[in-house]
Amino acid sequence: MSGDRGIRLLIVGPPGAGKGTQASAVAEAYGIPAISTGDIFRANIEQGTELGKQVQEVMASGGFVPDELTNSIVADRLKQEDAQGGFLLDGYPRTTEQVHELDRILAESGAELDAVIQLQADTDEVVKRLTKRALEQGRVDDTEDVIRHRQDLYREQTEPVIAIYAERGAVVEVDGLGTVDDVAARVRDGLAARGLGVHA
Numbered sequence: 001m002s003g004d005r006g007i008r009l010l011i012v013g014p015p016g017a018g019k020g021t022q023a024s025a026v027a028e029a030y031g032i033p034a035i036s037t038g039d040i041f042r043a044n045i046e047q048g049t050e051l052g053k054q055v056q057e058v059m060a061s062g063g064f065v066p067d068e069l070t071n072s073i074v075a076d077r078l079k080q081e082d083a084q085g086g087f088l089l090d091g092y093p094r095t096t097e098q099v100h101e102l103d104r105i106l107a108e109s110g111a112e113l114d115a116v117i118q119l120q121a122d123t124d125e126v127v128k129r130l131t132k133r134a135l136e137q138g139r140v141d142d143t144e145d146v147i148r149h150r151q152d153l154y155r156e157q158t159e160p161v162i163a164i165y166a167e168r169g170a171v172v173e174v175d176g177l178g179t180v181d182d183v184a185a186r187v188r189d190g191l192a193a194r195g196l197g198v199h200a
Ligand SMILES: Nc1ncnc2c1ncn2[C@@H]1O[C@H](COP(=O)(O)OP(=O)(O)O)[C@@H](O)[C@H]1O
Pocket: 014, 015, 016, 019, 020, 036, 037, 038, 039, 041, 058, 059, 060, 062, 063, 064, 065, 066, 067, 070, 090, 091, 092, 093, 094, 095, 098, 141, 150
């Protein structure tokens, strides 16, 4: 871990892998903010901000918000006080271009990533989960066609992101199947095995 400057984590995985749920649990355990680009965009859409208007359509269709816009949102967010002692990023980076921007942001502040949690879940399972979430939460991007498009983009654009971090030896693979608590325990064990345990 980067000494007394806190822990810096990413969580990646296909749509429906349970990133948001695990991100909250991990962030709470480490006392760091969980920063979700999807949540930031959704909040802006709800509040009808200028940013919300800009991203509304592309999000509803399951596409990616342009890198330039996403990168500037994240750069601003990581400058805030609560992120100085570490953070967990959920949903970013999703493209190799975003990896380069995150590298730049971290280098600028002399910080380093500690680990990338890769949540694994097979396609059938995530489609099941997302269809259920659509009924419960009514997310506009959880319809069958849009889910498929998000999965395609994940395969084409985000798997190469994971490959970069794997090359750097930063990836902690976690089986995302099972109960929330089961998965949370695996995440904790995976981080602890790298010397990144909560009490390490
Ligand atoms: N890093 C990003 N780059 C581009 N678009 C993003 C990014 N993060 C979120 N989005 C937009 O927000 C949508 C929802 O993101 P998110 O809530 O993280 O989905 P999930 O957790 O289901 O994978 C994405 O489909 C995309 O339109």
